[in-house]
Amino acid sequence: MNISIIGAGNMAQGLATRFAEAGHSVTIASRDSAKAEAAARELGNGVSFAPIATAAQAADIVVLAVPYDAAADVIVAGGGFAGKVVVDITNPTTADFSGLSIGHTTSAAEEIQKRAPQAKVVKAFNTIFAQVLQNGGKAAGLPTTVFVAGDDEAARAAVIDLARSAGFETLETGALASARYLEPVAALNITLGYGLGHGTDIAPTWQRAA
Numbered sequence: 001m002n003i004s005i006i007g008a009g010n011m012a013q014g015l016a017t018r019f020a021e022a023g024h025s026v027t028i029a030s031r032d033s034a035k036a037e038a039a040a041r042e043l044g045n046g047v048s049f050a051p052i053a054t055a056a057q058a059a060d061i062v063v064l065a066v067p068y069d070a071a072a073d074v075i076v077a078g079g080g081f082a083g084k085v086v087v088d089i090t091n092p093t094t095a096d097f098s099g100l101s102i103g104h105t106t107s108a109a110e111e112i113q114k115r116a117p118q119a120k121v122v123k124a125f126n127t128i129f130a131q132v133l134q135n136g137g138k139a140a141g142l143p144t145t146v147f148v149a150g151d152d153e154a155a156r157a158a159v160i161d162l163a164r165s166a167g168f169e170t171l172e173t174g175a176l177a178s179a180r181y182l183e184p185v186a187a188l189n190i191t192l193g194y195g196l197g198h199g200t201d202i203a204p205t206w207q208r209a210a
Contacts, residue, residue: 001162004029004055006074007065008039011089014133015063015125018166020045029055031070031077052077056084061162063087063125068101068108075116082118085155088179089125091186097194100187109149109179122150122159123179127186129193131200137167139203145169147185147206149178171206 003019005012008030020026020043028043029052030036040049056062056078066074068090075081092101092108102108109123124146132139146163148170150156160170173182185204192198 001025001060001158002058003027003061003063003162004050004059005063005065006030006052006055006078007063008032008035009065010130011125011133012063012065013039013043014130015065015089016040016043016047017045018133018137019162020047022166024162024165027055027058031073053079056081059084061085061087061158062119063089064112065089068092071108071112072115075112080118081116084119085152085158086112086116086119086121087124087159088112088121091126091183091190093187093190097190100183103180103184105180107177107179107183109176109183113151113176120150120152120155121176122148122152122155123176123182124148124159124163126179126182127189127204129189129200129203132203135201139201143167143169144203145171145205147171147173147182147204149173149176149182151176169205 002025004027016026026047028036028040036049040047088109090108113121146168163170
């Protein structure tokens, strides 16, 4: 698949590495074109860079790997991502990471869907630390779970296929509204990892009967 990742930070680079190693064509784009170019060159493995609009147009899946507060501007820069599967990995954390800025009646994913109404937004990868991605997508030596939520069944399936191809476990959590639960899980993971000193070699999962 052609995967365009909007963002050039640690999460963007970690996902780019995982997807490129899985054999996907990966492009990094950013509002800071120099940063996107530098990231692509450093990552190698066929990862390329392009302007946001160009990257979005060529993509089968667009990954929003930017802070939630930057998502609105990125959607505009990408032309609205009409018809595209858009993976939202954002979490609407407060500036000091002590909590979430929105919740209960909406989520970052739902707000992004409102701003990109012709896109197929899927919530995924938001509960995984960048350091886990750098460790091959594993926490404590085990594959991490990607929780997947979205209103479009085909879009959910595409993201599940992408995650599994990169070595992740997956768990489908239903409609996009379930991002209201997934984003607090990410906040708990941040609290455990940083606030309570458990470190970043951790990730939430879900135990299932055989």
